């Protein structure tokens with residue numbers, strides 16, 4: 001019998017996880033059972049993906065750069081990447097702002113709902129911790145992000161997943177220096193990283209063996225830990241606005257894939273789908289990165305010289321879904337809490353949401369922290385932050401799952417565009433037994 005393709009297996013795992021989670025909420029011991037016995041499988045899976053993220057960035061970026069033979073090529077790729085990333089993010093924010101102004105989701109929220117939401121979430125420790133975290137981010141100066149990008153200790157940087165940009169910096173620095181000392185002298189080091197790269201990609205394959213079961217666990221846990229269904233319903237118009245915006249972004253990506261790279265957009269969607277499904281299940285672009293890289297390189301045909309730079313950088317700084325969400329959320333909150341926004345305020349949102357998406361960490365819930373900074377930029381009163389965040393807290397997790405899909409799809413799309421523009425979009429080269437895991441002995 002032909003084995004079910006990976007994306008179908010993952011999708012099946014997700015659907016069963018949702019059903020199982022729902023059934024468990026109907027049984028008195030169900031929630032405890034999922035938390036104690038099911039959730040750990042999902043957590044282990046995410047840990048495994050994160051475990052290989054740093055070695056993968058290091059190995060693939062060093063391999064990618066040292067394969068270039070010429071530094072000017074790297075400058076070319078780097079510049080295009082950053083410009084296109086900024087362009088797609090501005091597009092996302094614009095779509096979000098247009099939609100939220102047309103649909104006016106905040107006008108439909110009654111006083112009663114606001115009171116109920118405030119009573120439920122305003123003092124929640126999660127809401128409070130996001131405000132505290134945002135306060136820390138805000139205190140930094142305008143060039144802080146550049147300062148933060150440069151590590152003072154390479155091994156410390158590699159020891160902390162949140163310091164991915166530092167690892168990228170170190171890998172680029174090392175790769176360029178390897179180019180400069182010439183092929184012959186760099187050869188031993190290059191062989192080492194080439195081999196490490198192959199091994200880590202194989203680790204991705206092995207981890208993906210448990211993906212269908214892991215997403216089952218992750219989604220079952222999302223269902224049992226989700227909030228009051230009445231509140232979810234009250235926020236339906238807001239959720240709908242964000243989701244429509246995110247769908248429009250996906251359509252936008254498909255249009256550029258079709259028109260610029262001349263590839264079939266549905267083929268692109270199919271090949272990238274395991275990464276999208278994982279982004280949805282884990283809510284983390286960083287955890288999804290190894291799979292995104294594998295799919296983009298092997299199944300779409302983007303050369304490593306491009307993907308090894310574009311994707312890790314994208315996972316950390318390019319978050320189109322997150323910035324769209326921040327724009328919608330900021331205006332929704334202002335509408336619901338009767339805080340008037342001028343046109344200049346909306347322009348401020350474009351700028352701060354762009355910077356916030358660069359500053360957001362690629363982990364669950366990060367977008368909400370940076371939302372506080374967006375709110376602050378439009379002069380939203382700080383004493384009302386708890387109410388503002390409480391308002392959108394109940395639906396943050398499902399929206400986080402959706403926006404992470406867009407974040408990952410955006411990175412994959414841009415890697416294709418950049419590859420095409422520098423003549424590095426080739427034929428897919430799926431490793432022999434990539435999806436024939438029976439051969440893994």
Ligand code: ASP
Pocket residue numbers: 283284285286319321322360361362363364365366367368400403404407
């Ligand atoms: N979870 C998102 C990501 O990892 C970030 C966010 O929007 O919270 O891409």
